[in-house]
């Protein structure tokens with residue numbers, strides 16, 4: 001049984017690694033950020049507008065909203081044999097609520113994927129997204145063949161609202177001011193495992209697999 005939490009700074013590669021680990025272990029990948037993005041894409045509900053007003057500024061969506069969304073998702077049948085949480089918890093309160101609610105089936109692994117701040121900034125502000133093809137590029141590390149255009153579809157690449165420099169700066173500040181408190185909470189409980197996320201994707205994945213064995 002794996003009830004895993006990936007925690008770490010924005011742009012640290014949690015999402016990519018979470019996808020790989022979930023395929024490997026055959027458990028659902030639950031990303032609160034993805035759930036919110038789907039919600040915002042779907043339409044114009046009051047909830048979607050509320051979520052948008054926080055996500056577009058890089059701020060945390062209020063706990064009442066996130067906690068509901070998260071527990072609704074992990075109560076589904078596909079989570080009965082485990083899951084991986086990517087992007088939750090992001091504050092001390094969220095970590096405490098999670099522990100309290102999971103009393104009967106506690107977390108098995110809490111892993112911090114940590115990355116140097118300068119690299120994070122380039123990973124995030126350099127990201128360019130092709131909305132139709134779903135391809136993601138990075139102008140520093142993985143540029144498209146033609147500047148500003150998707151290699152596959154030729155469509156114009158966009159900068160996601162939450163990848164704009166001012167938003168990225170704010171997301172990093174939010175990480176330091178709020179999420180680090182959750183990291184310290186797990187460290188104090190002696191359950192925190194740390195994997196460095198600067199290395200290439202396959203090396204980080206191999207290290208995560210080692211950590212998940214014990």
Ligand code: AMP
Nearest residue numbers: 032033054055059060061066087088090
């Ligand atoms: P992510 O894709 O994980 O970087 O999340 C994108 C955005 O969704 C964040 O910048 C927040 O605005 C919001 N979000 C995602 N997860 C949470 C959470 N656990 N608590 C509050 N806001 C969240």
